[in-house]
Amino acid sequence: MTPAGLLYPDDPSIKALHAKLTQAAQKFDAPDHHLRQLLGRPGRFSDFSLGMDGFFMDFSRQRLDENAFALLHESQTLSKALEKFSDMTQGKIVNPTENRAALHTAARGTGPSPLIFKDMDVKAQIQQVNEKIEKFCASVHDGKLCSACGKPFTQAVVIGIGGSYLGCEFVYQALAGAAGKMDLLFLPNVDIDNFARVIESIDKETTLWIVISKSYTTTETMANLNQVSTWLKAQGVSPLDHMVTITAKGSPGDDPDTPLLASFHMFDFIGGRYSVSSAVGGLPLSLALGYDVFQRFLDGCRLMDTHVLESPAEKNIALTAALISIWNTLYMGYPAQAIIPYASRLARLSPHVQQLYMESLGKSVSPEGAHLTQAAGTIIFGEPGTNAQHSFFQLAHQGNAFPIDFIGVKTPGYTGIQAMSKGVTNHQELWANLLAQAGALALGRNSDDPARNFDGNRPSTIITIDNLEPESVGMLLSFYEARTVLEGFILGVNPFDQFGVELGKVMAGDIRKEMAARNLDPSYRFACASKTDNFYLDLLFGNSTAGV
């Protein structure tokens, strides 16, 4: 029997649990459940924090108590989320709507060895790709493999979008302090000014272009590939001698007859938004930072995977975070969640988790197609602190409240001269602000002046990592992946499909056809199904008689 998700209708045990959780949440309206009171309870910090090697999560400032937690854990038990997570790492079909496994964890060595899926050893296949990456990077770094202009490659540009870009950009920026071997740039957007910005910053003769697309049909990526090839040819540079691909076996880009410099496989059993630990991150990160750095990043991912697999539910950091997220979204009614890293090198964490989380959990039906009791998922957004404080924190303190993950890094990457301002270093100032924000949000401050009154009682979690070394960044990435997957399993949605992105793509195709017809025949009159679209196309093509 399919284990029940928290958003499944008509399941009696779920209904009963819902009722209890809703009742439990109501208690938090009372003054004796204000965070000021909760934080004053003995043992609050030690009971509401969890840690593992170099990773610590303090959720004492969440509006939760033992009773609410016990009920939330029942939702895990009913949905068998931890068992499903373990099934996932062993290659069972956990993406039933696409009949696929989800084996991103195998990319960092998690799970049994050998790991047999569809008669093939997944880990051996991944290892083959990694060996190819290692060799390729060595030949680029030692100058044996040069550009068609006879010069060593000094920079690389990733052409890819969504899961074929965001995770890689996050990890690259997070680790960019490591002794770099090559600069890495990104061309995700079909916006021609993204291309313009990239070509302003590169030397065409020493640039390697990395085309990343699992499907090799994504319109934006294909348009950018075409744009880059056209531009390179116009500059007298042979595109094929400056390009590599990372794509799925059998995709239109997996063509042995196309003589690119090299091509690397990504696998059907690893979804785009979970793919940074596969070749998708492996090749660009190894080129930019070194293959050894990429391996250390995978070690960190595996450490967190192992913690999630082996820890009991009550000690499980990613599960706890998933339960808190469910509590805040479904029972406390918060409309969004923020991720605020107090580390500028982690600036691209929020955009990555935004895709990871919102594409995975933004669903309205169960994997079996039943309508859920309410749509799943929430809005994730974020900016690094302290910048965020000077941007949208007014709303966080006195407007519509939203829970925040504050992320602190014990030791920064920079080790050079440090000035003292007001008696502290910049890094200490950063931490003073992180702690102050979490405290101010939770405790507030009463004032007779209503404009200066802070009600407090606004929830947050503090997550700390030791440093910005590859292992720590790997743990952080894998933590958010596991949190997302577990939350999906508990809610009862498939965290690995993304049919919701398809309709817009189809409609863009219809509009594109209209544009192409006009490009061929200047007298063509737009005939979109929507009259409004005709108005905008007239506007774009400069038709002065435009009208709806």
Ligand SMILES: O=P(O)(O)OC[C@H]1O[C@](O)(CO)[C@@H](O)[C@@H]1O
């Ligand atoms: O790697 P591809 O096939 O180009 O897809 C890119 C991205 O587009 C999406 O399909 C969403 O449109 C993502 O899920 C995926 O990561």
